[in-house]
Amino acid sequence: MTAQILFYIVLLLAGLGTFVLFVAAFPSGFLANVRTSGESAGFVKAAGGLLMGRMAVLNHPLVSKGFRHRMTRKFLAMGNPKWSAEDFVSVQEILTIVFLIFGLLLLNLIHKSLLYAGLFGIGGFLLPYMWLRDQIKKRHNKILRSLPYSLDLLTLSVEAGLDFQAAISKVVDKGQEGPLKEEFSIMLGEIKLGKTREQALRNLADRVQLPQLTSFVSNLIQADRMGTSLGKVLRIQSTQMRIERTHRAEKLANEAPVKMLFPLVLCIFPTVFFILFGPIIYRMFFSGG
Numbered sequence: 479m480t481a482q483i484l485f486y487i488v489l490l491l492a493g494l495g496t497f498v499l500f501v502a503a504f505p506s507g508f509l510a511n512v513r514t515s516g517e518s519a520g521f522v523k524a525a526g527g528l529l530m531g532r533m534a535v536l537n538h539p540l541v542s543k544g545f546r547h548r549m550t551r552k553f554l555a556m557g558n559p560k561w562s563a564e565d566f567v568s569v570q571e572i573l574t575i576v577f578l579i580f581g582l583l584l585l586n587l588i589h590k591s592l593l594y595a596g597l598f599g600i601g602g603f604l605l606p607y608m609w610l611r612d613q614i615k616k617r618h619n620k621i622l623r624s625l626p627y628s629l630d631l632l633t634l635s636v637e638a639g640l641d642f643q644a645a646i647s648k649v650v651d652k653g654q655e656g657p658l659k660e661e662f663s664i665m666l667g668e669i670k671l672g673k674t675r676e677q678a679l680r681n682l683a684d685r686v687q688l689p690q691l692t693s694f695v696s697n698l699i700q701a702d703r704m705g706t707s708l709g710k711v712l713r714i715q716s717t718q719m720r721i722e723r724t725h726r727a728e729k730l731a732n733e734a735p736v737k738m739l740f741p742l743v744l745c746i747f748p749t750v751f752f753i754l755f756g757p758i759i760y761r762m763f764f765s766g767g
Contacts (some may be wrong), residue, residue, distance in 0.1 A: 480631050493640045533571065534564035541567060555687040556613045557657055560590050577602030621658045622726075625691065628662070630652050633712040642708060643669050661686055675702060690722065 541563045549563040581598025628649050635645035646666050653659045663680055668678040676699050683695040696714050701711040 492697075533568035534562060537564045537567045551687065552610055552614065554685045555617070556610060557617050557660070566606060566610075570603050572601050573602035575602075577605075579659075595646055614687075617657050618686075620656050621686060622690060622723070623662075624654045624656050624658045625694075626716065626723055628658055629694075629712065629716040629719055633709065633716050636712055637709040642675060681700055690719070 515673070517739050544562040549561075549566055551557075553559055553561040578595055578599035584598075585595055613625035631649050631653060635648045636642065640648065643666070646662055646669070650663045650666055652658060653662065664681045665678045668681060669675065673681075679695045679699055681691040686692075695714060697711060698708070699706060700706075
């Protein structure tokens with residue numbers, strides 16, 4: 479009984495604290511702003527956008543320069559540079575509170591110690607990091623898959639007599655849809671705005687943060703400095719990229735049996751054993767012989 483009273487007190491305090499923070503963040507005019515924003519978007523989306531914006535302002539003093547720099551690079555690698563470190567911290571705070579309250583409700587329901595609710599809060603705090611890492615990994619995989627084709631198209635364009643800028647423009651026009659095409663489009667725009675080829679290439683590698691693409695950019699810059707034929711370098715790089723893609727495919731194929739072992743042992747083998755030996759066991763125990 480005492481534990482239940484303590485649980486409801488904690489839950490009430492959490493609700494009051496959330497309400498106080500909400501009132502402090504939006505002292506006046508919140509509903510009016512939501513209605514104004516909701517004219518072009520949904521009410522929930524507008525309210526969420528205003529809440530995140532206000533929380534980002536409040537979190538600004540809490541974010542260090544080093545953390546802001548690291549998160550900015552991660553958001554660039556994810557392909558969403560509009561995000562800020564303050565937005566990320568706001569998401570962490572919201573998920574921590576939500577997971578903490580969920581943990582309290584769940585532990586009270588199964589009659590376990592409420593102290594374990596802290597683990598739920600930690601999980602909510604770490605979830606944005608895992609999501610961000612997964613998004614970066616997915617984007618890198620997409621770039622790796624489309625990189626050999628784009629390099630082949632770039633090589634053919636250069637060998638056909640086009641200069642580097644015109645070849646990149648051809649890749650942007652004819653290339654596969656995806657993040658790599660978007661990055662090439664950004665690089666092409668930088669070159670048109672007056673940046674040198676080396677600067678645009680370095681910015682491309684800095685945004686994507688993929689070792690294979692960084693190596694490709696370094697080789698292009700080195701070839702440009704040494705005066706080596708660009709078409710020859712691109713041909714070598716394209717061949718190397720295809721060899722690496724073949725090696726990655728072979729590696730994944732070798733890992734497949736290991737990954738299939740767990741579902742085989744847990745799901746398929748017990749079913750097979752039950753079908754094969756079930757009738758035998760039934761006859762042994764229930765045949766009456």
